[in-house]
Structure formats: structure tokens, C-alpha cells
Amino acid sequence: MAERSMDKLHAYQRRGIELGAEYHWVKMGMLNVTQSHARKYVEKSPSTRRVLPLGLEHETVLASIIKVARDLPITPDAVWSVGSSGTLSRGLQLAFPDAEIHVVQVGHTMKDNEIGRAIHHISPYKFDRPVKKHEMPPFPSVPTYDAKGWQPMMNYYETNDKPKNILYWNVAF
Secondary structure, rough: EEEEHHHHHHHHHHHHHHHOOOOOOOOOOOOOHHHHHHHHHHOOOOOOOOOOHHHOOHHHHHHHHHHHHEEEEEEEEEEEEEEEOOHHHHHHHHHOOOEEEEEEOOOOOOOHHHHHEEEEEOOOOOOOOOOHHOOEEEOOOOOOOOOHHHHHHHHHHHHHHOOOOOEEEEOOO
């Protein structure tokens, strides 16, 4: 991970440390530099280490998203999620081929292959900034991630027809 002051860790990084995660801090930790360090780290012990793809983009992860989504007691007309790598959104696109899919970009600028067939929206918030309290969804949601899709969805349906069954995918809390 990109090196940072230990008193400025993200809540997820602190939680990882509490759970025993071993972080290797990288100076000048731009994504390509960090990924290069990760590959070199794996090369030292390839039988016990592995580089996971950004967004856990892997066929087993996509298959798991599809299975969980299709097991829900709803057939959505529209599906909303936030996205950075787009893995979740593309899994939901596969799970619900007839639904209108929306993805709200909350991280880096998403590329067309990350967006897939989704309608692309961009959060006005920088990645590490939480949404304002009045923009939080009416259920538990991570203010710096999942919650960033709620207000764009609400705004969208002020000017567009609202379908009967909308699924808002809240990643984690």
C-alpha cells in the first residue's frame, strides 16, 4: 500500500491491522509502483504468495456475485451500485441481463471495460471524502463508499421514470 502517516490510516487499514493484516508500505505509492512492488514480493515466494487482481476481477468472484444476486427474492428492473474497478457492477450486469444497470464511480476514472453496459454516473465526492449526513441512505452504509451512490440515484429519478423494482446494492458496512 502507498506509504502514509500511521495516524492517517483509513478505517479499513486500521481494521486490517487489528485483524492481523501485514501491510508493506511503498514510498511513492502510485498504483503502478505499488503493483510492481507487489509482483516482486510474490516472486520471492510464488508458492505461498499471490497478487490478487484489482477489484478481485476473477471468474470465481464474478460467478459468486451472480449466484448471490440471483438468489435474492427480487427481479429488479434497475440495479444501482457504486464502482471503482467495476467488478461488482459487471457481475450484477451478468446476474440481471434484462435490468437497467447504473454504476456510480467513486474511485479512479472508470474505463469503458470497467463500466460494461451500465449507465455511468460520477460521485461529486473525492474517494476518501464521506457524503454529507443529509445524503446518507436510510440504512447503514459506508459514508466514504456505498453511500455515494444514494444521492445520484435519488437525483436520477427526479427527472427519469422510476421503475417498479429497484435494487440498490450496498457493498458493506
